[in-house]
Amino acid sequence: MTDRRRFLTGFGAIAGAVSAASVSKVAMAALPEPVIQTKPDTAAPLIPNTGRPYNPVVTLNGWTAPWRMNNGVKEFHLVAEPVVREMTPGFKAHLWGYNGQSPGPTLEVVEGDRVRIFVTNKLPEHTSIHWHGQRLPNGMDGVSGLTQPSIPSGKTFVYEFVARRPGTFMYHPHADEMVQMAMGMMGFWITHPKGKHPLIDEVDRDFVFLLNAYDIDPGAFTPKIMTMTDFNIWTFNSRVFPGISSMNVKHGDKVRIRFGNLSMTNHPIHLHGHEFLITGTDGGPTPKSTRWHEVTTDIGVGQMRQIEFLADEEGDWAFHCHKSHHTMGAMGHDVPTMIGVDHRGVAKKIAGLVPDYMVMGERGMADMGEMEMPIPYNTQKMMAGEGPFGGLEMGGMFTTVKVRREQKRGDYSDPGWFKHPSGTVAYEFTGQLPEPARASAPAGQSAPTTAARTPAAKDVEVRVRKPASGHSGH
Numbered sequence: 306m307t308d309r310r311r312f313l314t315g316f317g318a319i320a321g322a323v324s325a326a327s328v329s330k331v332a333m334a335a336l337p338e339p340v341i342q343t344k345p346d347t348a349a350p351l352i353p354n355t356g357r358p359y360n361p362v363v364t365l366n367g368w369t370a371p372w373r374m375n376n377g378v379k380e381f382h383l384v385a386e387p388v389v390r391e392m393t394p395g396f397k398a399h400l401w402g403y404n405g406q407s408p409g410p411t412l413e414v415v416e417g418d419r420v421r422i423f424v425t426n427k428l429p430e431h432t433s434i435h436w437h438g439q440r441l442p443n444g445m446d447g448v449s450g451l452t453q454p455s456i457p458s459g460k461t462f463v464y465e466f467v468a469r470r471p472g473t474f475m476y477h478p479h480a481d482e483m484v485q486m487a488m489g490m491m492g493f494w495i496t497h498p499k500g501k502h503p504l505i506d507e508v509d510r511d512f513v514f515l516l517n518a519y520d521i522d523p524g525a526f527t528p529k530i531m532t533m534t535d536f537n538i539w540t541f542n543s544r545v546f547p548g549i550s551s552m553n554v555k556h557g558d559k560v561r562i563r564f565g566n567l568s569m570t571n572h573p574i575h576l577h578g579h580e581f582l583i584t585g586t587d588g589g590p591t592p593k594s595t596r597w598h599e600v601t602t603d604i605g606v607g608q609m610r611q612i613e614f615l616a617d618e619e620g621d622w623a624f625h626c627h628k629s630h631h632t633m634g635a636m637g638h639d640v641p642t643m644i645g646v647d648h649r650g651v652a653k654k655i656a657g658l659v660p661d662y663m664v665m666g667e668r669g670m671a672d673m674g675e676m677e678m679p680i681p682y683n684t685q686k687m688m689a690g691e692g693p694f695g696g697l698e699m700g701g702m703f704t705t706v707k708v709r710r711e712q713k714r715g716d717y718s719d720p721g722w723f724k725h726p727s728g729t730v731a732y733e734f735t736g737q738l739p740e741p742a743r744a745s746a747p748a749g750q751s752a753p754t755t756a757a758r759t760p761a762a763k764d765v766e767v768r769v770r771k772p773a774s775g776h777s778g779h
């Protein structure tokens with residue numbers, strides 16, 4: 306028995322991943338050069354110049370990995386490694402990702418393509434990659450311990466399978482998952498249909514991104530990996546508003562936006578000004594009979610959604626998670642509600658002891674957007690973004706869809722702020738305000754309360770017994 310055969314027999318269950326590496330020795334000898342991208346900008350769509358043609362997607366603040374064709378096989382090279390990700394100007398995080406970024410590059414293939422992915426592990430611990438949603442041989446599914454041994458630090462493994470199902474997919478580790486996903490390891494995968502598909506329409510613009518979340522203390526660079534639910538940085542593709550690119554489209558374009566949720570909670574994603582259809586999930590295109598119009602769709606943990614709409618209303622339309630604390634930056638969650646509390650006297654007294662003391666929130670939190678409060682170095686502002694009419698008071702999962710008549714086909718550049726036709730912007734009323742008529746009848750209720758029928762129920766007077774002189778007894 307040769308060494309190789311002994312190896313395969315000894316690890317029967319893992320033969321998938323290992324034998325693929327063995328059969329493609331020639332390809333291994335000439336590993337495709339990994340392409341590294343370190344800028345957080347939104348890259349132009351990668352027009353395929355080899356392999357079968359397709360309409361490329363645009364990854365928000367991300368990019369598509371180039372490939373090479375090797376005897377009809379599409380070859381990619383992913384490098385799992387520590388990366389520095391600028392989440393928004395002024396705030397960088399030390400994450401783990403692929404090829405210089407978190408998330409890693411988007412992989413775009415065509416239905417029926419044979420795909421070979423080399424994965425080099427430059428992390429300090431082992432890893433693996435699971436190809437979420439794909440039909441593939443079990444041994445290529447990337448579950449450490451179950452379908453393959455983990456990829457040890459410093460080693461390269463090969464995954465190889467045919468992209469059988471067209472649609473919207475993602476990839477992420479299935480080894481020390483909680484840590485590796487909390488550190489930002491994930492990426493998008495698109496399998497384009499090989500021809501006209503009855504349930505997949507051609508669109509003019511196709512945007513993709515992943516939803517993720519981090520727990521990074523103000524002033525720190527590295528996520529707290531043991532956090533289970535209480536994250537404080539809410540991101541589209543590891544970027545926060547105002548660092549997230551706008552989705553710039555031409556008036557009349559048919560637009561598709563695809564997103565996957567690899568955070569640890571659900572996100573109701575909301576588009577202003579238009580209604581969309583959910584045309585697909587990670588399970589594939591949805592049957593037409595299941596499609597209805599929405600303006601918000603909730604996306605659960607580990608799910609993907611693709612939405613489609615006709616961009617036929619000009620303007621700068623907000624697109625965001627509807628959980629309002631997910632559109633805010635890092636903040637202390639322990640701040641008590643101060644709305645309506647007049648604490649002027651208290652503030653004065655404390656200021657005597659703590660010179661820089663500042664009271665927050667007695668008129669709401671909006672002041673936080675403008676306030677130049679000193680924050681620790683490398684900290685996301687809680688509320689940020691300057692719009693044409695003032696502060697947007699946002700952070701986290703928020704961006705815009707900019708619909709313009711003058712946007713050229715294939716031009717993804719930012720057209721700037723919308724110029725509103727005169728008379729179409731909300732304006733101040735400057736006339737006399739009449740005293741509002743207030744109803745004085747008791748509020749309606751479905752049934753009388755028990756107390757109302759109980760004769761004994763009178764106003765209860767609370768008596769406080771004060772201690773007598775002296776301090777005995779407490």
Ligand SMILES: [Cu+2]
Nearest residue numbers: 572626628631
């Ligand atoms: Cu959310």
